[in-house]
Amino acid sequence: MADYKAPLKEISFTLFELLGFEQHLQSLPLEDAPDREMLESIIEQAAKFAENVLAPLNAVGDEEGCQWQDGVVTTPTGFKEAYQQYIEAGWPAMTHHAEFGGQELPSSLGTLMNEIIGCANWAWGMYPGLSHGCMETLFTHGTDEQKQTYLPNLVAGTWTGTMCLTEPHCGTDLGMLRTKAELQADGSYALNGTKIFISAGEHDMSENIVHIVLARLPDAPPGTKGISLFIVPKFIVGPDGQIGERNQVNCGSLEHKMGIHGNATCVLNFDGAKGYLIGPENKGLACMFTFMNTARLGTAIQGLCHAELGYQKSLAYARERLQMRSLTGAKNPAGPADPIIVHPDVRRMLLTQKAFAEGGRMLAYFAAQQLDITKYSDDADARNQAEQLLSLLTPIAKAFMTETGFESASLAIQCFGGHGYIREWGVEQNLRDSRISMLYEGTTGVQALDLLGRKVLASQGETLKLFTKQIHQFCKANADNEAMQEFVSALQSHNQEWGEVTMHIGLAALENADEVGAASVDYLMYSGYVTLAYFWAKAAAVALQKLSEADANKAFYQAKIETARFYFQRLLPRTRTLVETMKSGAGNLMALEVEHFTFD
CATH class of the missing domain: 1.20.120 (Four Helix Bundle (Hemerythrin (Met), subunit A))
Structure with missing residues (x-):
């Protein structure tokens, strides 16, 4: 049974027939808007990388996990080499600005990449995935000097990025965070505190890791109004842009998780770590929402990935597995039993997965279109409408697609019966990996309050x-x-x-x-x-x-x-x-x- 096959026909239908992506991109003031032929070529190359390089490492990452020794984290076999292929092919730079080494392709192509890579190996995809939110935050809120210092290497993929929000005593309620930042004589800040659940917080795949960290200044007001945002690199970057000494941010341990074992989820200790203020003082949470909204749309794609992967595995198994006879007469008279795909209840499970995967793709790609409009359109009314649609659809996509992705992953196990409960088929890993999607970047309950309270009722x-x-x-x-x-x-x-x-x-x-x-x-x-x-x-x-x-x-x-x-x-x-x-x-x-x- 294949690990994963990119559904190129389904992707093409959603892009070109349902959403008119070629016309959409041509309508934007882009210098070189890609045509259909170019888009299909990019998707095909991404599919080859995902199917041939990443998918075979999915089970490896789950079985080996990441290893921690005295603060040093080693990723599973093959992960580092796959990442090197990824950056050599130029994938990290695809949707970023040319002035920092990017290829200036539309942001929506990142959504396509996230789906294809995420379906093949979600744990691996998280390493470069979070870097995009880091880059967007730096580009939107950083100074010119900060952009020049960090973006070229982040865009190239030789450095990666993280977001550091959660602390042991506070998860969603960031107003309770205790990490402190004190101004130093040279204009930098010394950060002290502990962050937990930091995805890709420490690893051996990139030369440097750029942490985007929420912390509180000494005279900050209480609650969320007193939070500032900082850049804290793993290695200090010198005036010449070269990596210098190790910063005082260290991985205290790895979390022992239900799933996504191939991704290093870290406890990070900041012991006087050198950091640099990004954005205004005490406005850090507003700046961090640039990162968080990027991550929430990325997590919506995770729901799609688990539904798609579960469906692919279920469909292949249901066509081959012989059990019982059809109630309306034998469909495989030459065999001892009929394939289970003939049974109505198996059809129910397969169609549920199919409907959620394909429907989720439509929603995700539509949201990607709106993101393009907000970033590139020179029509103020069109940008405003796209921003409003995104504000409504982001919590729906993040929460609904992850809930239905988990349901689909669970149905995949049910399709396999007892075989689904054991490791060799990969569907129990898909279920375990999917469960986190309803938790991080804001739980379903948090997204629901955001949708109903802030987005709908607050706007009357x-x-x-x-x-x-x-x-x-x-x-x-x-x-x-x-x-x-x-x-x-x-x-x-x-x-x-x-x-x-x-x-x-x-x-x-x-x-x-x-x-x-x-x-x-x-x-x-x-x-x-x-x-x-x-x-x-x-x-x-x-x-x-x-x-x-x-x-x-x-x-x-x-x-x-x-x-x-x-x-x-x-x-x-x-x-x-x-x-x-x-x-x-x-x-x-x-x-x-x-x-x-x-x-x-």
Whole structure:
């Protein structure tokens, strides 16, 4: 069974037929916008690297893990060599600025790379993956000197980057962080404190590691208003840009984790480490959101990766595994039993994985388009609209896609039966690796509060209306298309209900603020199901049009329509339960007194 095969046909459909990526890129004021031929070439080369180099190392990374000895971290066999191939091919520089050695290709291509690399080996992909957020933060908030000092080597990939937020006593509540930064005579800062859960915080794959660190100045106000942001390199960089002495930031230990064993998740101790302020004093959290939003969209891709990988492995197994006979008669009469793909319940599991993987890809690539517009468009109105759409869709993509990615990874084990529970097939690793995606970069609950509280209710529904208006326009455009009515009717109904449920929660929250927290996760999942319904309806519309063409790949487009039908009839109805639970209110959650929670 193959480790991973990049789904080039599916990627091509989403890019060029559903979202019109070639026209999208040509519409932006880019000096050399890539055409379809160039895009396909890039994707094909990325697929070869992922399939031939990274995928075979996925199980190796899981079995060996990273090794820690006296603060030195060694990555699994083959990881370092694969990274060297990665930088020699120029992949790290692809979407970054030419003045720092980048290739100036659109940011959306990074999304494609993240999917292909992440599906092949998510733990490996985290090493260069976090560097992109580091670079974006430096480019957006750094001084010219800081950019010149750090970006050329980060863009080249010879240095990597991290984000350092979490501390032992505080996770999401960053207002509680204790790491201190004190101004020194030379204008630098001495940082003291401990950070935990730092992905790729120490390793042997790059010459230097640039940590982006949240810390508090001595006279800072309490809470999140008193947080500043600092650059803390593993090795001090001299005026000539050369690496100098080792900084006083050291890996105290590696976390013993459920999954992603191939990535070094570190405890980092800052013992008077030299750091440099980035951005204004006490405005560090706002600056760090540049990094965090990049990471959240990256984590959404992780959900897609686990759904896709689980589906690929499940499908291959279901075609080969012989068990029992079909209830409607033997489908493999020459064999002792039928392949399990003939059984309805196996079909249910396969189609669920397929629908979440392909639907998640549509959402992720659409978000990547909006990111392009915010970065490159010279139309202020278009940029503002894209920013608003991204603000709404980022928490939906991060949380919904990781939740459904985990569900898909779990279904893969179920498809394999007992064989899925043992290591040799790789599906239990896929499940373990996927579980972290719902936790880091803000848990599902945190994303849900961000969506409902900050993005929707705080804007009095205006941010939501921007997206629901798009859905409404799509439904209106297809109102007379008889073949689309099975999709349009349900989508239109849910789109209207989305607004009604939002108003219901908003009014309830005026009486009791806990109503927001009580409804938030269900609201986010509801939003995710409706969002994917929109993209599946669009996919069905494209497929129906293509089927009318003489030279169409009829099997491919018919599969799109059947998967859309499955999504609308089997997955979208989950919203019925979510509406009931949202409207049930906070009372059933908060009525039980704290002291009555007991196990004895």
